[in-house]
Structure formats: C-alpha cells, structure tokens
Amino acid sequence: MRFMVLIKADANSEAGVMPSEQLLAEMGRFNEELVNAGVMQAGEGLHPSSKGARVRFSGKERQVIDGPFAETKELIAGFWIWKCASLDEAIAWLKRCPNPMLGESEVEIRQVFEAEDFGAELTPELRAQEDQLRTRVEEQLRQQDA
Template identity: 75%
Template sequence: MRFMILVKATKDSEAGVMPSEELIAAMGAFNEALVKAGVMQAGEGLHPSSKGARVQFSGKNRTVVDGPFAETKELVAGYWIWECASLQEAIDWVKRCPNPMLTDSDIEIRQVYTAEDFGEAFTPELREQEDRLRAEIEAQQAKKG
C-alpha cells in the first residue's frame, strides 16, 4: 500500500523559519532508515504558502489566489510517499519520526488510491493510458538522474 505522509505547517514553517542543523541531521537519519527499509519512495519539504498559489474551480471558471493562506493548521509543509504493508506500519514509522517542527506539530497519513480502487470505471483503455504515463514519467526521471 502506498501512503502520502503530510507534515502539517506551523506558524514557524509559514514564516520561513529554517530547521536547525540538528533537526536536519535527525531527519536525514530518519530518511536513511526509511530508504534502507524500502519504505520511502519520495519526500520533500515545501516553501511557505506565501510563495504559492491556489487555483479555484467553479464550473468552467478558474480563479488564481496568491498565497499566503490564512489557515496555517490546514497547510502542508512537507510530504513523503511511502510503501508500507498497512496503515499500522505507516503509523509505526511516523511515531519514530523526529518532531519536524520547532513546536508541537501534526503529521497526517493518507492512503494513495490504486487502479483497483476505481472498479469498473477504470476501463482497460484508461489502465493502459496510466501505465503508459507512468512509464513515460520513469523514463523522464531516468534521463534527469
């Protein structure tokens, strides 16, 4: 099962306060353990929402709203993509994580949908398209690597 692990933002992360050398080293050691266990597939920190934008959809209309965004507790400051056998395994890994923030913080765990989750609506043609796109992404990443 794939999971997206969402590190929730804090006032400090939204203010652009960077982590200490000690926290960077602790997170590096945690990430190394994830990689050695075959769990981590991706992970990055995100700039504050003041450097971002949202696109709001209403019918055919699209409205761009520039950051920052008011509800800090609803924002994401970073993420991982993990492959785990279960939600419990993902929880166990998160519990081992150093606190990623300078203050109290939250990490949310969400399972990623698979093709099978969509049932009959995910036709063979759509499956073929997804497989082709995933292969193309992998080829692009290989060229950059």
C-alpha cells in the first residue's frame, strides 16, 4: 500500500520561514531511515501558498485564484509518499518523525488509490493506458537524472 503523508502548514511555513539546520539534520536522518527501510518513495517541502495558485472548476469554466490562501490550517507545507504494509505501519513511522514545525503541528496520512481499487470501471484498455503513462514518467525521470 502507498500512503501520502501530508505535513500541514503553519504561520511560519506560510511566511516562508525556513527550517533550522538542526531540524534539517533531524529530518535528513529520519528520511535516511525511511529510505533504508524501503518505505520512502518521494518527499518534498512546498513553497508558501503566496507563490501558488488554485484553479476552480465549474462545468467548462475555469477560474484562477492566486495565493496566498487564508486557511493556513488547511494548507500543505510538504509531503512524503511511503510504501507500507498498513496504515498502522505508516502511523508507527510517523510517530518516529521529528516535529516538522517550530510549535504544535499536524500531519495527515492518506492511502493512495492503486489500480485494483477501481474494480471493473478500470477496463483493460484504461489499465494499459495507466501502465503506459507510468512507464513514460519513469523513463522521463531516468533521463532527467542522467
């Protein structure tokens, strides 16, 4: 199972306050543990919402809303993608994580849908398309790293 681990923003992350050297070192050690255990598949911090935008969909209409966004507690400051056997395993890993913010913080764990979760609606043709797209993305990433 894959899980997205969402680090919630706070006033400091939204103000662009960068983590301390100590926190970066602690997170680096934690990320190394995740990688060594085969858990971490991706992970990044995000710029403040003031540097972002949202696109609101209403039928065929699209409305662009520039950041910053008001509800800081609903914003994401960073994320990981983890591969774990269960939600309980993901929770156990997260409990070992250094606090990602200066004060109180909250981190959300959500399971990522896999192809088999979609049942018969994901036809063989749609599954083939999905597999082909994943292969192309992996090839592009390999080319970027070369």
